[in-house]
Amino acid sequence: MRRALITGITGQDGSYLAEHLLERGYEVWGLLRGQANPYRPRIERIASELRFVEGDLLDQSSLVAAVDRVRPDEVYNLAAISYVPMSWQQAELTGEVTGMGVLRMLEALRIVGGLGQSGAAPPGTIRFYQASSSEMFGKVSEVPQDEDTPPRPRSPYGVAKTYGHLITRNYRESFGMFTAAGILFNHESPRRGREFVTRKISRAAARISLGLQSGLRLGNLDAVRDWGFAGDYVRAMHLMLTQDEPGEYVIGTGHMHSVRDAVRIAFEAVDLDWQAHVVSDDRLVRPAEVDLLCANPKKARTDLGWEPEVGFEQLMRTMVEADLERGLRELRHPSAPGDVHDW
Ligand code: NDP
Numbered sequence: 216m217r218r219a220l221i222t223g224i225t226g227q228d229g230s231y232l233a234e235h236l237l238e239r240g241y242e243v244w245g246l247l248r249g250q251a252n253p254y255r256p257r258i259e260r261i262a263s264e265l266r267f268v269e270g271d272l273l274d275q276s277s278l279v280a281a282v283d284r285v286r287p288d289e290v291y292n293l294a295a296i297s298y299v300p301m302s303w304q305q306a307e308l309t310g311e312v313t314g315m316g317v318l319r320m321l322e323a324l325r326i327v328g329g330l331g332q333s334g335a336a337p338p339g340t341i342r343f344y345q346a347s348s349s350e351m352f353g354k355v356s357e358v359p360q361d362e363d364t365p366p367r368p369r370s371p372y373g374v375a376k377t378y379g380h381l382i383t384r385n386y387r388e389s390f391g392m393f394t395a396a397g398i399l400f401n402h403e404s405p406r407r408g409r410e411f412v413t414r415k416i417s418r419a420a421a422r423i424s425l426g427l428q429s430g431l432r433l434g435n436l437d438a439v440r441d442w443g444f445a446g447d448y449v450r451a452m453h454l455m456l457t458q459d460e461p462g463e464y465v466i467g468t469g470h471m472h473s474v475r476d477a478v479r480i481a482f483e484a485v486d487l488d489w490q491a492h493v494v495s496d497d498r499l500v501r502p503a504e505v506d507l508l509c510a511n512p513k514k515a516r517t518d519l520g521w522e523p524e525v526g527f528e529q530l531m532r533t534m535v536e537a538d539l540e541r542g543l544r545e546l547r548h549p550s551a552p553g554d555v556h557d558w
């Protein structure tokens with residue numbers, strides 16, 4: 216039985232990846248931080264099948280202890296401060312968690328792997344996946360973007376992810392470690408955090424249609440992204456760690472949509488005219504925006520045989536349906552916490 220350790224298991228991707236690996240017979244461990252974090256809503260359904268180990272990307276010795284305890288075959292480093300606007304408010308912390316945290320995780324593997332100061336990695340040691348991001352591309356000079364597009368990040372988050380990406384590559388080149396990086400474009404699901412734009416929109420459309428909310432305030436409606444479904448993207452993570460050689464792969468759909476498109480689809484799904492409910496508020500516009508991202512996933516298609524299965528319209532509609540169910544539950548049980556027990 217192969218053993219995987221997932222950092223960020225309580226997040227959107229961690230929950231889908233854990234399910235995917237359990238289905239494939241893996242023993243799945245999750246790294247949990249904090250004093251009382253036995254499980255979280257997204258993984259409540261599968262918590263009894265998971266094993267947990269304590270650790271924090273800010274704490275090197277906790278990561279060494281976690282890797283030493285679990286002795287995984289594969290490590291998926293999904294933990295991060297992942298909300299881009301927060302990275303301007305807490306730039307240093309973002310650098311520490313999202314950037315330096317990758318180095319600490321790699322060092323934990325090197326130390327537990329017995330690499331000491333100099334030697335190359337023995338074959339068959341721990342395989343490492345880093346959650347890199349299209350946000351690294353930032354102010355793009357070419358459309359679509361692929362593995363060779365140069366990074367021009369526009370946020371402290373993007374800068375931190377770029378460090379994580381490059382140090383992952385460097386440890387592969389320096390120590391011969393099996394380190395892969397997935398440059399993932401935006402991916403969403405009903406489990407997406409409410410702060411991200413697709414979920415903010417799906418939740419608002421559902422709640423406005425149920426009379427639970429009066430309107431929706433957004434930032435830049437013209438921003439364009441390549442949005443896919445998180446469940447499709449975790450398949451690619453796993454595929455990257457089953458290759459003979461480690462590498463870097465762009466993962467996205469190759470299709471572009473604007474925030475305005477997302478709003479239109481979501482409000483159409485509940486038969487509402489979005490223009491009557493949505494306003495653009497300059498205060499929500501970012502200090503430096505990433506205007507347009509679009510993936511060229513050719514390498515993943517060719518080398519991994521990976522294809523996304525869920526299109527953007529279907530994704531948005533599924534998210535609205537899930538938020539309608541949550542809204543109806545809220546109407547029936549107004550005191551119940553919103554997002555618990557529904558993942
Ligand atoms: P989420 O924000 O949903 O999850 C983030 C996870 O990181 C949570 O489990 C959180 O744990 C954990 N975490 C935060 N700080 C620490 C820390 N100091 N030590 C240990 N764990 C910590 O992110 P997603 O699931 O959406 O994304 C997964 C990864 O992929 C992230 O690295 C993100 O930056 C990256 N990414 C995401 C994309 C997307 O579109 N979703 C696209 C490209 C990259 P807790 O519950 O304790 O807060």
Ligand code: GDR
Pocket residue numbers: 296297298299300347348349350399400401402410411412413415432433434435436438439440474499500501504505
């Ligand atoms: P992003 O996702 O920053 O691309 O990062 P997000 O959904 O936050 O924003 C996408 C685009 O929508 C615009 N936007 C708004 N965004 C939010 N959150 N709220 C609003 O009200 C709003 N109005 C307009 C933004 O300006 C932006 O252009 C996500 C995260 O998951 C990262 O961790 C990941 O690395 C990247 O995707 C790829």
